[in-house]
Amino acid sequence: MDLQALLKERFGYSHFRPGQEEVIKHVLNKRDCIAILPTGMGKSLCYQLPGYIMPGSVLIISPLVSLMEDQVMQMRKNGEKRVVALNSFLSFTERSRILASLGNYKFIFVSPEMLSHKSFGLHLKKIEIGLIVIDEAHCISQWGFDFRPDYLRIGEFLSSYNSPILALTATADSKVINDITRYLKMNEPIIQRHSLDRPNISYSIIQLNSTLEKTDWIKERILQTTGPGIIYTSSRKRADELAFELQEAGVAIQSYHAGKEQDDRAIIQEQFLNNELEWISATNAFGMGVHKSDIRQVIHEHLPSTIAAYLQEVGRAGRDGRPAAATLLYIPVDERMTSFIIQSDRPDESQLRHYANMLSEGRDPSESAELAGMTDTGKRIVDYYLERHTLDEVLEVMDTLSAEKETELRKMLHLVRSEQCVREMVLSYFGEQCNEKPEACCSICGLEVLEWLTDKSLKKKTNELVSWDERITNLLG
Amino acid sequence: MDLSSILLFIINKMNGERTLNAGLHLLRGKKSGQTLQDVEYFDLKPLFGIWPKLDEVLYQQTADELINKALITSDEKFCRLTEKGGVEVQHFQLPRFKGWDYRGREKVFFGRIALAVQTISYFRTGSTSFNPIQRDREIQLFVKRLLEGKPLTDPKFGKRISEELKRALVTSGISDRQKYIFANRLTGRGETAKTYDQLASELDSSPSAVYLLFIESLHMLLPVVENPENYPFLNKCAFDIKVHSYLTDSALRTKKLFDQGYSMKDISKTRNLKMSTIEDHIIEMATNDERFPVTHFVSKDTIQAVLSKSEEMGTKRLKLLKNEFQMLSYFELRLILTVNREGDS
Numbered sequence: 161m162d163l164q165a166l167l168k169e170r171f172g173y174s175h176f177r178p179g180q181e182e183v184i185k186h187v188l189n190k191r192d193c194i195a196i197l198p199t200g201m202g203k204s205l206c207y208q209l210p211g212y213i214m215p216g217s218v219l220i221i222s223p224l225v226s227l228m229e230d231q232v233m234q235m236r237k238n239g240e241k242r243v244v245a246l247n248s249f250l251s252f253t254e255r256s257r258i259l260a261s262l263g264n265y266k267f268i269f270v271s272p273e274m275l276s277h278k279s280f281g282l283h284l285k286k287i288e289i290g291l292i293v294i295d296e297a298h299c300i301s302q303w304g305f306d307f308r309p310d311y312l313r314i315g316e317f318l319s320s321y322n323s324p325i326l327a328l329t330a331t332a333d334s335k336v337i338n339d340i341t342r343y344l345k346m347n348e349p350i351i352q353r354h355s356l357d358r359p360n361i362s363y364s365i366i367q368l369n370s371t372l373e374k375t376d377w378i379k380e381r382i383l384q385t386t387g388p389g390i391i392y393t394s395s396r397k398r399a400d401e402l403a404f405e406l407q408e409a410g411v412a413i414q415s416y417h418a419g420k421e422q423d424d425r426a427i428i429q430e431q432f433l434n435n436e437l438e439w440i441s442a443t444n445a446f447g448m449g450v451h452k453s454d455i456r457q458v459i460h461e462h463l464p465s466t467i468a469a470y471l472q473e474v475g476r477a478g479r480d481g482r483p484a485a486a487t488l489l490y491i492p493v494d495e496r497m498t499s500f501i502i503q504s505d506r507p508d509e510s511q512l513r514h515y516a517n518m519l520s521e522g523r524d525p526s527e528s529a530e531l532a533g534m535t536d537t538g539k540r541i542v543d544y545y546l547e548r549h550t551l552d553e554v555l556e557v558m559d560t561l562s563a564e565k566e567t568e569l570r571k572m573l574h575l576v577r578s579e580q581c582v583r584e585m586v587l588s589y590f591g592e593q594c595n596e597k598p599e600a601c602c603s604i605c606g607l608e609v610l611e612w613l614t615d616k617s618l619k620k621k622t623n624e625l626v627s628w629d630e631r632i633t634n635l636l637g
Numbered sequence: 638m639d640l641s642s643i644l645l646f647i648i649n650k651m652n653g654e655r656t657l658n659a660g661l662h663l664l665r666g667k668k669s670g671q672t673l674q675d676v677e678y679f680d681l682k683p684l685f686g687i688w689p690k691l692d693e694v695l696y697q698q699t700a701d702e703l704i705n706k707a708l709i710t711s712d713e714k715f716c717r718l719t720e721k722g723g724v725e726v727q728h729f730q731l732p733r734f735k736g737w738d739y740r741g742r743e744k745v746f747f748g749r750i751a752l753a754v755q756t757i758s759y760f761r762t763g764s765t766s767f768n769p770i771q772r773d774r775e776i777q778l779f780v781k782r783l784l785e786g787k788p789l790t791d792p793k794f795g796k797r798i799s800e801e802l803k804r805a806l807v808t809s810g811i812s813d814r815q816k817y818i819f820a821n822r823l824t825g826r827g828e829t830a831k832t833y834d835q836l837a838s839e840l841d842s843s844p845s846a847v848y849l850l851f852i853e854s855l856h857m858l859l860p861v862v863e864n865p866e867n868y869p870f871l872n873k874c875a876f877d878i879k880v881h882s883y884l885t886d887s888a889l890r891t892k893k894l895f896d897q898g899y900s901m902k903d904i905s906k907t908r909n910l911k912m913s914t915i916e917d918h919i920i921e922m923a924t925n926d927e928r929f930p931v932t933h934f935v936s937k938d939t940i941q942a943v944l945s946k947s948e949e950m951g952t953k954r955l956k957l958l959k960n961e962f963q964m965l966s967y968f969e970l971r972l973i974l975t976v977n978r979e980g981d982s
Contacts, residue, residue: 225774237766249774414832421690421848423748423822424832426770431829433768522909625839628813628820629803635758635825636799637792 163209170212171238177202179354184210187291187326192349194297194327194340196590198356198475203328204231207293208240211266216288216323220269221314222295224448225249228269235267242266246274263287272310275317289323294344297327298468301339309544315345325349330475331356331468333590335564356471356590360478362600362607363582364487374461374489375405381459381487382411385613387438389457390446392464392473394497402441402461413439416446447473453480456613459487463494465502466568467575467589483600483612490576495569502565505537509555512542516551581605638853639846640699642729643684645718648709649726650679653717654954660716661696664688666740668885670917677924677975678953682737687852689741695845732849735856742878743855748776749874750802751823751830753784757798758825760789770824783873801870809861814840815854818847883925891918916968923975931976935969943973 163181167173176184179197183206186193197203211218222228225247232245244258244265262268262283274280294300300311318325327340327349341349368374378391393399396417403415414428414437431437433452440446444464458477464470470488478484507515511532518528529539541561545554575585582602584594600607626634647660655675662672666686676685700716703709708722718726739746752771759767769777788794806816817840824830833844833851840847859878862871882889887910894904905915923929931940946961947953955970962970 233766247774249778251778254778414834419690419692421833422772423744423751423770423830424834426772427824427830427832430768430770430824434829436829628806628816631820631823631828632799632802634828635754635823636802637761637795 166209166212170209171205177205179352180205183326183352186350186352187324188213190324192325192346194329194332194337194346194349194351196329196332196351196353196356198330198354198358203295203330204234206328207291207326208235208267210291214290216290217263217265218267218291218293219284219289219323220267220293220295221272221275222269223272223299223311224296225271227296227448228271230451232269240267243269245269246280247271248273248277259283272314275314276310281317289321292318292321292323292325294325294327294340296329297340297344298329298332298336300343301336309540312343312544315343319345331472331590333468336468353592355587355592357583357587357592357594358475358478359596359598360481361474361484361486362598362610363474363586363602364485364607365490365576365582365603366487367490369491371491374491375402377489378402378459378461379406379409382406382413382439383409384616385485386456386616388432388435388452388455389439389459390455390473390476391439391441391459391461392446393441393443394462394494394501396443398461399441399443406439406441411439412437413441416440416442418443418445444469444473447476450476452476454482455479455484456482457485457487459489461489463488463490463498463569463576464572465498465565467572467586468568470572470575471586483610485610485613488576495573498569498572499566502569503562505535505541506558506562506565507532507534507538507542511538512555512558513551515539515542516546519546579604638730638732638849639843640695640849641703643732643849644696644699644703645708645722645726646729646732647681647684648716649718649723650681651675651716652679652953653715654952655679655716656714657700657711657716661691661693664691664696666736670920673917673921673924674971674975676737683732683734685736686740687734687736687849687856699845732853733857734853735859737883738879739856739859740880742880743852743859745773745776746859746875746878747822747855748773749779749783750871752776752780753870753874754798754802755824756780756784757789757795758828761792761795762826763790764826767826770830779876798870801868805858805861805868805871809854809857811854811857812850815850818851819854819858822851884921885918887914888918888921891915892922895919895922916971919968920971920975923972931972934972935965939965939969940973940976943970944976947974 163176163184164174167176179195180202183193183195183197187206187210195203195206197206207218207220220231222231228245228247232243235243242265244267246255246258246268248271250258259279260283263286270280294314300314325344325346327344327346329336329340332340337351340346366377368377382389391399391402393402396415396419399415399417403413406413414431416425416428420428428437428440429446429450432440433450455477458474460470460473464473474486477486511534515528515532515534518531519525525539525543529536534542542554545557549557571589575582575589578585581594581597581604583597583605587594597605600610643664644660647663651659659672659675662669663675663681663684664687666689676682700709700711703722704711707719708725709716709718711717748771752769755767755770759765771777771780806819811819818836821831821836831839833847836842836847837844858871859875862868862875865872884892890908891904894907895901899907901912901915901919904910905912908915923931943958943962943965947958950957950961952958953974955967955974958970959965959967965973
């Protein structure tokens with residue numbers, strides 16, 4: 161099979177992007193494969209193209225419904241109609257209709273929780289599955305806001321299929337790769353890695369002495385340099401605070417976090433995409449599924465809890481290939497702050513026992529968790545492990561998880577403090593060597609004044625204020 | 638109207654017999670026995686659940702301001718208006734919420750309108766690809782079905798929706814400020830909606846006031862569009878928004894067993910729930926059903942005796958009433974107070 165010809169015919173490209181062809185070949189050879197490709201490097205092609213060659217359907221397990229819908233929409237737009245998304249939001253009749261004709265679809269996207277639906281399993285058994293894809297596979301080993309116990313159950317589900325498994329992820333260190341292999345029960349997977357280096361991003365790490373200094377630094381920076389940009393903070397309160405300060409200074413900025421009304425969150429994201437906002441100050445709730453290629457700056461005003469999380473957030477900058485700047489502001493107390501946040505999701509022994517007791521009395525799980533003082537994330541984790549282990553074992557698991565988290569934080573701290581080239585450090589963390597450093601590498605290697613950065617030519621879009629009925633006329637006619 | 642005037646209004650209604658937190662639970666629409674009962678006792682149905690995500694800190698700040706202005710006093714147990722607060726509360730126009738009927742579902746109504754408007758706005762200008770401003774899958778699927786087969790690219794279609802929407806907004810009797818907020822919560826091609834913060838600074842108001850005005854405008858719009866002939870599009874958007882059953886799911890299950898003749902004890906056993914939970918459910922049922930057979934639990938004479946005592950003492954506090962009626966349980970007393978409203982009306 162001439163892959164090049166197929167690429168041209170189906171997708172209209174003359175060349176593969178780095179890494180794609182290798183992954184496709186492994187898949188066609190029916191080998192399990194973990195593909196680590198930076199976001200925006202055409203991960204979906206790695207399963208779409210084999211799908212046209214292999215018999216049967218491709219099953220794609222995707223963690224975020226919005227992301228899934230997005231991919232389905234993209235594929236339909238490109239002319240592939242045999243694609244469907246199955247998730248728990250579908251109505252019963254709609255789902256039944258799709259399930260009854262499942263074999264007609266070449267590409268079947270499902271959310272992890274669908275896998276535990278019995279009817280889905282039964283229907284899937286009836287059709288031929290050529291390839292199973294796990295998107296955003298790093299979610300499997302993450303213990304954080306996007307922890308998805310459903311993802312951990314995928315392995316149990318997959319063990320009854322012989323189809324090759326392709327795990328896709330943008331960032332994966334050796335621990336994550338081990339977790340992916342283990343939890344997905346993969347069979348000696350080939351690790352296909354494309355360099356995670358993003359030469360167009362320059363890194364700066366700046367040590368300051370107080371939160372006040374951070375605020376001043378950010379204010380000055382934002383007034384003098386270009387957006388669009390994201391400021392990542394450790395708390396909702398801080399995100400709000402910064403947005404407020406900067407609004408006062410005339411910056412088009414809004415804060416974004418899970419404490420905002422849902423509609424407001426969607427509005428803020430849309431304004432940012434349309435350049436009505438130049439900056440967003442946000443918790444880590446902001447970013448997944450945000451397709452904006454011209455983000456010029458990412459500023460961390462807190463210490464991310466892992467290098468992987470840091471890199472993922474930084475990676476949202478400069479997707480268009482043009483230069484972008486990543487800055488991390490650091491004060492000594494940040495370490496304690498981040499450590500505290502990590503541990504706050506972790507239920508302690510008395511909370512856990514209290515919770516388990518209430519459950520055994522038949523009380524409502526959410527209410528019990530609240531009474532025991534557990535966070536939502538904490539509850540999700542505990543629920544998953546309680547299903548499989550005794551209480552004492554769960555306590556042990558909690559200890560292990562929390563020790564792992566501390567280790568990850570140590571590594572992040574080391575990155576910040578070591579005074580070694582940031583790019584080299586980040587890459588070595590992912591088992592890569594840095595072969596070639598760009599001119600604007602990092603603050604340790606030395607950064608000249610970045611001229612593009614002070615170019616404030618970005619035009620802010622401002623809409624005139626119109627009356628209510630005029631606005632409705634503008635919208636609908 | 639803003640959060641502090643709403644709070645003053647609630648505290649006035651609660652008559653010094655509840656803690657400050659009772660107001661928070663009420664605004665958030667907490668479905669606990671106590672809150673559901675308060676709603677009934679103190680005639681606060683319109684404000685139930687108008688702000689499900691109300692931030693505790695914001696609530697506390699608002700209350701602190703009222704305390705600082707000497708409009709209310711609050712100790713660990715109770716919260717009441719001062720004389721000054723009593724005068725102040727007379728100046729407020731009664732808010733026109735219908736929280737009991739909509740319980741946060743009004744946002745689904747608006748979400749459907751917003752997504753439909755966005756869709757039409759893009760299609761009529763020749764563009765079929767956009768980021769849906771509503772992430773909720775249920776809303777997306779609803780709008781997809783709503784607009785299926787409609788002439789989205791036909792300018793006449795958009796115009797018709799536009800006119801219907803304007804007519805409904807005018808008819809609803811909402812203020813111009815509310816119309817402005819409503820229109821600016823809509824997104825379309827080249828016109829992104831504004832956040833509550835942004836609207837607050839444009840209108841020289843507070844985000845919470847903007848939020849409350851917006852919710853109130855939806856509560857005023859919803860009854861208007863109940864007529865499908867005058868408002869074919871908006872009527873469809875309002876499908877299934879008003880609550881059918883005023884009972885919580887759990888209470889509904891208890892009701893089924895109760896209607897089949899199970900005793901409270903049996904229900905508690907069958908459902909593996911504590912007796913106090915079943916009691917809460919019974920209270921909830923009595924609150925929501927005028928024909929609830931209260932006399933199965935307490936005699937007419939007892940009811941009369943308790944109600945007149947309550948009136949005589951000028952209180953609905955269970956503890957005080959319990960002192961007077963030692964032989965009655967708290968449950969029985971609560972049940973009796975629930976019937977009170979029939980005495981009122």
